Amino acid sequence: MNYRAIRAIYLFEMARTWRTLLQSIVSPVVSTSLYFVVFGAAIGSRITEVEGVSYGTFIVPGLVMLSVLTQSIANASFGIYFPKFVGTIYEILSAPVSYIEIVIGYVGAAATKSIILGLIIMATAALFVPLHIQHPLWMLAFLVLTAVTFSLFGFIIGIWADGFEKLQMIPMLIVTPLTFLGGSFYSVNMLPSGWRTITLLNPVVYLISGFRWSFYEIADVSVALSLGMTLGFLAICMVLVWWIFRTGYRLKN
Amino acid sequence: MVHSYLPVPPSCVDPRLKCRCAVRHTSFQNAMLAPPPIISVSNLSKTYGSGFKALKGINLDIKRGEIFALLGPNGAGKTTLISIICGIANLSEGRVTVGGHDINSDYRAARSLIGLVPQELHTDSFETVWATVSFSRGLFGKPKNPAHIEKVLKDLSLWDKKDSKIITLSGGMKRRVMIAKALSHEPQILFLDEPTAGVDVELRKGMWDVVRGLQASGVTIILTTHYIQEAEEMADRIGVINKGEIILVEDKAGLMQKLGKKHLKLYLQGKVDALPASLAAYNLELSDDGRAIIYDYDTKGERTGITSLLGDLRNAGIHISDLDTTQSSLEDIFVSLVRAP
Numbered sequence: 004m005n006y007r008a009i010r011a012i013y014l015f016e017m018a019r020t021w022r023t024l025l026q027s028i029v030s031p032v033v034s035t036s037l038y039f040v041v042f043g044a045a046i047g048s049r050i051t052e053v054e055g056v057s058y059g060t061f062i063v064p065g066l067v068m069l070s071v072l073t074q075s076i077a078n079a080s081f082g083i084y085f086p087k088f089v090g091t092i093y094e095i096l097s098a099p100v101s102y103i104e105i106v107i108g109y110v111g112a113a114a115t116k117s118i119i120l121g122l123i124i125m126a127t128a129a130l131f132v133p134l135h136i137q138h139p140l141w142m143l144a145f146l147v148l149t150a151v152t153f154s155l156f157g158f159i160i161g162i163w164a165d166g167f168e169k170l171q172m173i174p175m176l177i178v179t180p181l182t183f184l185g186g187s188f189y190s191v192n193m194l195p196s197g198w199r200t201i202t203l204l205n206p207v208v209y210l211i212s213g214f215r216w217s218f219y220e221i222a223d224v225s226v227a228l229s230l231g232m233t234l235g236f237l238a239i240c241m242v243l244v245w246w247i248f249r250t251g252y253r254l255k256n
Numbered sequence: 257m258v259h260s261y262l263p264v265p266p267s268c269v270d271p272r273l274k275c276r277c278a279v280r281h282t283s284f285q286n287a288m289l290a291p292p293p294i295i296s297v298s299n300l301s302k303t304y305g306s307g308f309k310a311l312k313g314i315n316l317d318i319k320r321g322e323i324f325a326l327l328g329p330n331g332a333g334k335t336t337l338i339s340i341i342c343g344i345a346n347l348s349e350g351r352v353t354v355g356g357h358d359i360n361s362d363y364r365a366a367r368s369l370i371g372l373v374p375q376e377l378h379t380d381s382f383e384t385v386w387a388t389v390s391f392s393r394g395l396f397g398k399p400k401n402p403a404h405i406e407k408v409l410k411d412l413s414l415w416d417k418k419d420s421k422i423i424t425l426s427g428g429m430k431r432r433v434m435i436a437k438a439l440s441h442e443p444q445i446l447f448l449d450e451p452t453a454g455v456d457v458e459l460r461k462g463m464w465d466v467v468r469g470l471q472a473s474g475v476t477i478i479l480t481t482h483y484i485q486e487a488e489e490m491a492d493r494i495g496v497i498n499k500g501e502i503i504l505v506e507d508k509a510g511l512m513q514k515l516g517k518k519h520l521k522l523y524l525q526g527k528v529d530a531l532p533a534s535l536a537a538y539n540l541e542l543s544d545d546g547r548a549i550i551y552d553y554d555t556k557g558e559r560t561g562i563t564s565l566l567g568d569l570r571n572a573g574i575h576i577s578d579l580d581t582t583q584s585s586l587e588d589i590f591v592s593l594v595r596a597p
Contacts, residue, residue, distance in 0.1 A: 090378030097344055099368040100395065100397075255344065255345055
């Protein structure tokens with residue numbers, strides 16, 4: 004294992020995060036605060052409790068997941084797409100590093116950034132609503148697992164994309180709608196039964212449900228199923244990355 | 257192509273049999289005396305997805321410590337060849353070893369010997385020079401060594417720019433940053449793909465000094481260039497690649513001698529309007545002002561024809577005031593090679 008290379012890539016990516024601190028951290032925090040104002044305070048004041056917790060409190064795990072998902076994908080896809088775009092990828096490809104080391108470096112940095120962001124959003128949320136976490140370790144486990152899985156997914160998008168439009172396309176057209184429809188702002192149980200069945204095809208439902216369970220012990224689906232679905236998605240992403248490096252897809256001619 | 261990687265006969269390991277070995281295996285010993293090539297390319301072919309054959313059965317050995325210049329017109333396959341050796345492109349057929357390590361099965365050992373300076377200026381924009389060069393060293397698995405980075409930056413006249421962001425540097429400086437990155441991990445082999453493209457004359461000379469210094473420290477250098485002058489001045493050996501095939505590999509001096517033509521320019525005492533018919537066999541050329549005659553001859557030939565030309569000129573009543581001869585340049589040789597059918 005070329006640990007020095009992993010460290011070099013990881014620190015290089017983290018340096019980019021610190022350089023772009025305003026976009027990286029501040030803007031998601033500001034937008035999350037706006038969600039709290041709009042959904043929690045303005046609309047939430049008209050909604051009674053959801054499954055025993057106030058509406059403002061109920062949406063916290065969903066909001067954190069919304070940011071973690073979108074930021075993981077954005078960080079990781081940009082992290083690998085940019086060297087491809089400017090050509091500096093030549094150095095990574097010609098270095099004595101294995102693809103596992105490249106993935107650990109890039110995905111590790113993207114996931115780290117999203118986890119930090121998730122924690123900051125939780126701290127911000129605590130300023131607006133009383134926050135209590137029933138299972139802190141499970142909460143961290145879901146947070147880390149989701150950040151890593153979606154960073155890996157972002158990494159795949161970054162390699163697949165051959166233009167900035169494509170880089171934006173999957174997050175905009177698929178991930179954001181799935182997150183909004185995945186129970187960020189409501190309980191799946193609030194839906195009519197037909198819609199509920201359709202919603203259960205949305206993988207994001209399982210992520211948010213498991214994460215919310217670690218906070219309030221409220222879940223739309225069983226925790227084991229949530230964990231299983233997340234691990235399953237992680238496995239699919241890992242197989243795709245393995246295939247990309249084995250074939251050199253969009254990396255090597 | 258015959259490689260120098262010959263197995264040591266088992267009996268040679270036994271000191272008691274040393275004398276017998278010396279007699280029996282003289283040819284082995286001779287083979288062992290020749291150092292193995294640092295890069296060995298055998299039957300290398302590259303076909304792109306579109307069906308375009310960029311390289312066709314390339315065989316090439318690079319000797320340890322030499323400066324090898326790879327010449328060829330645009331699209332000849334120079335960059336493809338370098339990309340495959342360095343791990344940026346996959347090969348379709350054949351085998352490449354670097355320092356005896358296969359570039360696919362033993363890529364870590366092979367790549368750690370190589371520093372690559374690609375043709376295009378691919379640099380990060382917002383990193384500092386120091387950070388980007390240090391990053392390269394880490395990427396190649398080497399422990400931190402600020403003294404080495406400092407030396408590389410000083411050798412390339414980049415020391416006073418070490419804290420500058422790359423985006424603020426000129427094109428020539430960016431090129432040197434890329435060389436610094438390639439040298440950051442102390443490679444044994446340096447690939448320079450068009451190293452002085454877009455670099456002014458003074459800087460180019462400075463870069464040549466750096467390359468010569470590297471060679472003196474034992475680094476093998478492979479460069480591709482469009483500037484024939486660069487190859488002529490720098491290289492020990494020259495390979496010419498055209499349409500995906502190596503058409504020639506030769507010592508520079510040998511190449512110049514083997515293929516070199518000489519021009520003899522005879523300055524006349526008076527002006528001549530036309531050359532007499534008696535001299536038609538020499539394919540002479542009369543200068544525009546009618547005061548000089550140019551004669552091309554082949555140094556390889558048994559007879560240069562100079563003696564008889566001078567005799568025939570005298571017989572034709574043409575008198576000579578001065579003469580000079582010039583050797584054809586590598587550029588002339590190169591052009592004649594790639595134009596050959």
